[in-house]
Amino acid sequence: MKNKGVxxxxxFFLFYIFLICFGSVxxxxxxxxxxxxxxxxxxxxxxxxxxxxxxxxxxxxxxxxGDLAEYAELDKNKLVGGGDFNLHLKLPPYIEVPxxxxxxxxxxxxxxxxxxxxxxxxxxxxxxAVVDVYVPYPGRYLEMExxxxxxxxxxxxxxxxxxxxxxxxxxxxxxxxxxxxNASQGYIETLYFQERxxxxxxxxxxxxxxxxxxxxxxxxxxxxxVNYGSVxxxxxxxxxxxxxxxxxxxxxxxxxxxxxxxxxxxxxxWNDRIDGAYAEVSVLNDxxxxxxxxxxxxxxxxxxxxxxxxxxxxxxFTEGTYDxxxxxxxxxxxxxxxxxxxxxxxxxxxxxxxxxxxGLIVVGIIVLIGVFFILKKYFFKHGKK
Amino acid sequence: xxxxNKVLVIIAVILVFVVIINVGTKSPLTGHASDTGKANxxxxxxxxxxxxxxxxxxxxxxxNEADTEAYLDxxxxxxxxxxxxxxxxxxxxxxxxxxxxxxxFSTSNIASAFIGGNSPAYQLKLENNGTGTCxxxxxxxxxxxxxxxxxxxxxxxEMGYQNTMDTLxxxxxxxxxxxxxxxxKSSIITAIATAVSS
Numbered sequence: 001m002k003n004k005g006v007x008x009x010x011x012f013f014l015f016y017i018f019l020i021c022f023g024s025v026x027x028x029x030x031x032x033x034x035x036x037x038x039x040x041x042x043x044x045x046x047x048x049x050x051x052x053x054x055x056x057x058x059x060x061x062x063x064x065x066g067d068l069a070e071y072a073e074l075d076k077n078k079l080v081g082g083g084d085f086n087l088h089l090k091l092p093p094y095i096e097v098p099x100x101x102x103x104x105x106x107x108x109x110x111x112x113x114x115x116x117x118x119x120x121x122x123x124x125x126x127x128x129a130v131v132d133v134y135v136p137y138p139g140r141y142l143e144m145e146x147x148x149x150x151x152x153x154x155x156x157x158x159x160x161x162x163x164x165x166x167x168x169x170x171x172x173x174x175x176x177x178x179x180x181x182n183a184s185q186g187y188i189e190t191l192y193f194q195e196r197x198x199x200x201x202x203x204x205x206x207x208x209x210x211x212x213x214x215x216x217x218x219x220x221x222x223x224x225x226v227n228y229g230s231v232x233x234x235x236x237x238x239x240x241x242x243x244x245x246x247x248x249x250x251x252x253x254x255x256x257x258x259x260x261x262x263x264x265x266x267x268x269x270w271n272d273r274i275d276g277a278y279a280e281v282s283v284l285n286d287x288x289x290x291x292x293x294x295x296x297x298x299x300x301x302x303x304x305x306x307x308x309x310x311x312x313x314x315x316x317f318t319e320g321t322y323d324x325x326x327x328x329x330x331x332x333x334x335x336x337x338x339x340x341x342x343x344x345x346x347x348x349x350x351x352x353x354x355x356x357x358x359g360l361i362v363v364g365i366i367v368l369i370g371v372f373f374i375l376k377k378y379f380f381k382h383g384k385k
Numbered sequence: 386x387x388x389x390n391k392v393l394v395i396i397a398v399i400l401v402f403v404v405i406i407n408v409g410t411k412s413p414l415t416g417h418a419s420d421t422g423k424a425n426x427x428x429x430x431x432x433x434x435x436x437x438x439x440x441x442x443x444x445x446x447x448x449n450e451a452d453t454e455a456y457l458d459x460x461x462x463x464x465x466x467x468x469x470x471x472x473x474x475x476x477x478x479x480x481x482x483x484x485x486x487x488x489x490f491s492t493s494n495i496a497s498a499f500i501g502g503n504s505p506a507y508q509l510k511l512e513n514n515g516t517g518t519c520x521x522x523x524x525x526x527x528x529x530x531x532x533x534x535x536x537x538x539x540x541x542x543e544m545g546y547q548n549t550m551d552t553l554x555x556x557x558x559x560x561x562x563x564x565x566x567x568x569x570k571s572s573i574i575t576a577i578a579t580a581v582s583s
Contacts, residue, residue, distance in 0.1 A: 026576070027435030033484045033580035037426040045426070053433055053481070104579070111573055121557065121572050123439045123476060127432050127486075128579040301516055 026123040028060070029053040030107050036132035038201040039095060047087040049129065051107055054082035059110045066103040068095075068133060078110075087131070095135045099166070103131040134166060136200055141167035146177070146224040146234040150302070152241045152271045153217050157210040159191070161224055161234075165198040172197050173228040177208060182219035182237060217242035217269065241271035241302070243332040244339065247279075248305065250326070253346050256314050262293075262345075264308045268300040270332050275299045277330040279308050283345065284323045290316055300330075317347045433482035434578040441476060441557055443469040448563045460510060460529075460556040467561065476555040477514060478576050480546045486578040488519075488544045488553070489537040493573040496531065496560075500570065506560035507532045507572070511540045514552040518545050529558045532574075543581050 029052045037043070054060055060079045064072045064087065071092065076085040087105055095101065108126035145162040165171050177191040191208045198204060210222075223235045249265035264279050278297035283290045295310035327340040441459060446469030448455045455467025462473035480486055488511075492499075496507035511526040513519055519541035521527075526540045545551055555574070 026439055027433070027481070029431055029433030029482060031431040032429055033432035033482060033486075034429040035427065053435065108575070121441055121574060123436045124573055124575045125434050125436065126575055126577045127434060128577065129432065130580050304516075 026109060026125045027053045028107060028109060028125040028127050030105075030127045030129050032129065033127075034130045034132070036130075036134065039091065039101075039133050039135040041091070041093040043089070043091045045089050047089065047105075047131065048084065049087065049105065049107075050084050051079055051082045054079075054109075056081040058082075061106075061108045061110050063106045063108075064103060065106060066101070066131075068101045068103050072103055072131075074105075089131070091133070095133075098135045098137040098141075101133045101135060103133070105129040105131065134201070137167045139167055140169045140171060140229050141165070142171060142173070142198075142226060142228050142230070142232045144175075144224060144226055144232040144234050146222065146236050148222060148236050148238045150239040150241060150271045151212065152243075154213055154215075155240075155271075157212055157238055157240075159208045159210065159222060159224075161193075161206045161208075161226075162203070163196075163198060163206065163226070164203040165200055168200050170197065170199050171228045173226050175206065175224060175226045177210075178223045178225065179210065180221040180223065182221050185221075188215075188220075212240055215240055217244075239271070239303070241269055243274075243330075243335055243337055244269045245274065245277055245300070245328050245330050247326060247328065247341050247343075250343055251345070253348060254314060254317075255350050256317055256319065256347050257350050258314065259311055260314050262295075262310050262312060264295060264310075264326060265305060266300070266308060266328060267305040268303055270300075271302045272332060273299060273301055275331045277306075277308070277328065279310070280327045280329065281310060281312075282325040282327075283312070283317075284325065290322065314347065319347055319349055321346050429580070430484040431482045432484055432486055432578055432580045433480070434486065434488075434576055435479050435481055436476060436576065437479045437552060438474060438477035441472055441474070443472055446470070448561060448565075452563070454504075454560055454562045457559040457561065458556070460512075460558065476557070476574070478553045478555055480518075480544050480551040480578070482546055485543050485545055485581040487542050487581055488540040489577045489579075490526070490532075490540050490555070491535055491537045491575045491577060492532040493534070493571075493575075495534045499572045500559065500561055500565050502562035502565035504560070505562055505565060506558065508558040509538060509574070510556040510558065512554045512556070514554045515549055517550040518553055519543070529556070532572075537577060540576075544578075 031050045035047060051060055058081060060082065062074055062077050062079065062085055064074055071090055073088045074085060079085065106126060106128050109124040111122055111124040143164045143166050146159065148157055148159045151157050159177055161175055172195065174195045175193040179188040180186060181188060191210060193206055193208065196204065217240050219237060219239050221235060221237050223233060226232045245266045245268055247264060248267045251261070251263045254260050254262070262281060266277065268274050276297050277300055279295045280292070281295070282292045291312050293310045293312045295308035298306050298308060300306055322345050324343050324345050325340060326343055327338055329336070329338045443457055443464065446467050448467050452466035455469070456465045457467065457469055459472050459475045462471050464471045478488065490509055492507070496505040499507050508529040508531050509526060510529045511524065520543070523542035525542065526538055530538060532538065541553065544553065
């Protein structure tokens, strides 16, 4: 009994972990969130910050980090229930390293563990407001960013170029944007901008529209090039959509066991929302229709993929491969469309449980146990003698 | 002649007032700017972050006798190998400000200190709540990743702020081994938002 009790205790020694998780209210706001300026020797400025969305009793820590933090001074390092603080910045006469230098003003909820009685996961929030100081590069230096968006067939494509002169010299240049076919990498055409002058530290934003009347639906690449003595480049991809849903995947194997699920994954090639997309599936045995069913319907956001699901009875099927005609129906704005595709589905029998084998194994184990006890009793008797 | 002189005086007085008004107008900057160029100071908006849903409660439980570890997952909404109550509601982080932010996460401890035992796991995963909050190219924590304590995990490089596209779900996945130390433990997940300056 004692041995049994020890074994019993080991088997049932359970590990209790209390996982009661709750967090205090965690929210924080900081204004202003970001500031940026071009470096000027001995520049001095006081930034006024406001911290809000904090509970009355909440303690918030304030600190400053970053590669120019040594030139910044805070008038407070802690706030209770939010409030205001100042960051005084006094830059040196010279900063050797050109480019962007970032100062981070960290405002963080201070959460102590003793707040959580019996709890394990708490939450807190930290916001880092940024102060970016741009030290000009010697000579000429231009920063450029090209942006655009996807459109639908024959809609114009809008390009925007953001240009900032980060060098000490004034610049004169004429940007261009080259358009390429993404699939073939073939050049299509060039958009030309007027000549522009940009002083040191100055920023301008330019825009241009691409007429896509002669373009087919698909993916394209735009390359912006600015030659200002050196060359600045940036590229971006864009897509011209068409009202079409592509069948990208489906259930390829079905178990021959009553009602079975059939999934169809579809992807939208349209740059607007598609409503009421669903599929009608007709499973064929040669040319004879074995069953016909519809999937659930779904809406697709621009370029989104989704799964449509349907169910059908497999009782009339036997093992083998069948063709299925999948017809997709969908609506874009006021236009309804459909498309069909033939796919192959394999029907298989569910794996059978090897009852005979299991039975033989069980009998074998029982026999072995019986033999073990018989032998043990025999040797015990002879051992005593 | 007298009228002519009076007119001249009136014009002069007006000009003096114009000069005084221009000289008296103060720059909005409180600091001193160099005379050799312009600082072009640009200041933006407000950053605001909150945990809209900050409760994950699996209750009290233990690892099943027949299992060597239990798995608690808010993404699958399951508890496997243990008796805790499954949780389907993740933590939810919202960008309530009017500027995009980058979002990272840190934790006050890691799995070995939080849970203990042989091969525990304490993992985080981020996903859009709805669509468009964090573009797939910017979403770094898209699969469960081990929490690394004070070393920040990059979550989303650019989290939007516009309504219906400003919230993210933060899922937690715990692996609790059978030899995990008994008792209540605590961990704090900190969401760190940095303004993305335009």
